[in-house]
Amino acid sequence: MTQSVNKASNAWDSSIIENVKKFLLFIFVVLIVADVAFVFxxxxxxxxxxxxxxxxxxxxxxxxxxxxxxxxxxxxxxxxxxxxxxxxxxxxxxxxxxxxxxxxxxxxxxxxxxxxxxxxxxxxxxxxxxxxxxxxxxxxxxxxxxxxxxxxxxxxxxxxxxxxxxxxxxxxxxxxxxxxxxxxxxxxxxxxxxxxxxx
Amino acid sequence: MDDFKFYYFLVGALVFGVSALMVILEFGLSLNKTQKDNINYHINAWSSERFYFINFAWGVVGGHLFLGSKSPIIPENTVSVIVVAVISLIMIIHGVCFLKEKRISLSTRIFLLLTGFIAGHMLWSMNDYVL
Known part of the structure; x- marks a missing residue:
């Protein structure tokens, strides 16, 4: 049980860094697009x-x-x-x-x-x-x-x-x-x- | 005015929703086992290398949102946005094309941040009298 939890945790940890970067870029793009749309x-x-x-x-x-x-x-x-x-x-x-x-x-x-x-x-x-x-x-x-x-x-x-x-x-x-x-x-x-x- | 209140709430909810999401993610990332996956770590790393324009842009946003002169250098808001965008674009092109692996010094980062705050305050102000 503990091993499977650790395994899941490690898989999450290894993939999360790239996902965080993608998420950050997504947020920046959403905010910029939204603000430009609100201006116009x-x-x-x-x-x-x-x-x-x-x-x-x-x-x-x-x-x-x-x-x-x-x-x-x-x-x-x-x-x-x-x-x-x-x-x-x-x-x-x-x-x-x-x-x-x-x-x-x-x-x-x-x-x-x-x-x-x-x-x-x-x-x-x-x-x-x-x-x-x-x-x-x-x-x-x-x-x-x-x-x-x-x-x-x-x-x-x-x-x-x-x-x-x-x-x-x-x-x-x-x-x-x-x-x-x-x-x-x-x-x-x-x-x-x-x-x-x-x- | 009911429409106004609704749209105001809508935009406010979007801003605070995104901010809350970032804070929750940051807490989650602080608690996991992997190091260097935090949002602040990535922004710090990017802003000290080829994407050093982030220092300037952060300052501009701070000056724009929270400070703001009543008599900005460029009264026309559209022109001031273009000026700030062009300065940022030049920094992005310079950083991506020429900086490569180099890190910028702390003093340069402080200078960029302060310049950004001054630009946000003096160029891209929201406190000037429109009417």
Whole structure:
């Protein structure tokens, strides 16, 4: 029984590397084709637009992108662990939980045409004004300084106001994720890392 | 607007579905016996050799999705996409035709990644005022 399990496991292991490569290429092609298709049709919002609009509620994605950058491109040398794996998991879990709670607690539902220009910009948050085009299924950026009450009260036009993080805070989150990924994410280099991986 | 919400959900579900699939696969591959089959290992290996454009492209995607200037260098979005695509294409051709077995240095990779972030922020921004 144990032998047959091991045999199945080895067969899976030997074939999986090539399958992983094929799967990765498939995913990249699907995403590129899908995004190009979404750009050329006015029915669907682009993938980029969906990710952009996920901020600030899902600001955790910015942090995770930084973390993935460190994890993929800048692996720590073998054996250079700053804290134990248990501490690393606790630190990362708390950080991620804190950021998720922060994002979900940001409430911009009460921002509307009447009060959007009364909300002061801060170093952390900014007001974003968008207008939905009649013929397109997405909102386009408007300069809030040029949006008047008459414009957004016009029933033929659809405006959306939201609170978003400033670019500086997004950069800090991205960089923070990178630092956390580099210092705390459990990762390692293989001893023969210099060997070329065939494609 | 109901259509809008539905399509928004559809695209969001596609993106997060694919991401979740990748994460599950990565966990599965971490737990099996074979080494060097992880997704991050392959991307790392490819990006340090002839497909070094991945460093630049990753930076561009990061800058494009999460940063973005309100006054990009090229206001026309289509032109900026073409510029980024041409730069990436030049890197792909150079890498495939001339780099062969060579590995690129860590400093070059950092430079490419940072250049990509700046390109995503300054060239291919989604935060510029369209209206």
């Amino acid at each position: 049709t006015d029915e669907l919002p682009t993938i980029s637009q969906v990710v952009l609009d996920s901020s600030p509620k899902y600001l955790i994605f910015i942090f995770l992108f930084g973390l993935a950058t460190a994890n993929i491109f800048f692996k720590r040398p073998l054996g250079s662990r700053l804290v134990s794996e248990t501490k690393a998991v606790i630190i990362l879990t708390l950080s991620i939980l804190g950021l998720v709670l922060w994002g979900l607690n940001i409430n911009d539902d009460n921002i509307n045409c009447d009060n959007f220009n009364q909300i002061k910009a801060s170093p952390i948050y900014q007001i974003v004004c968008k207008e939905c085009m009649e013929d397109r299924q997405q909102y386009l950026n408007s300069n809030c300084n040029k949006v008047t009450k008459a414009m957004c009260s016009d029933p033929s036009r659809t405006f959306d106001f939201k609170l978003d993080l400033t670019t500086e805070i997004k950069l800090i989150l991205l960089f923070g994720g990178f630092i956390f990924g580099f210092l705390f994410w459990p990762q390692f280099q293989y001893p023969d890392e210099h060997l070329r991986t065939s494609f």
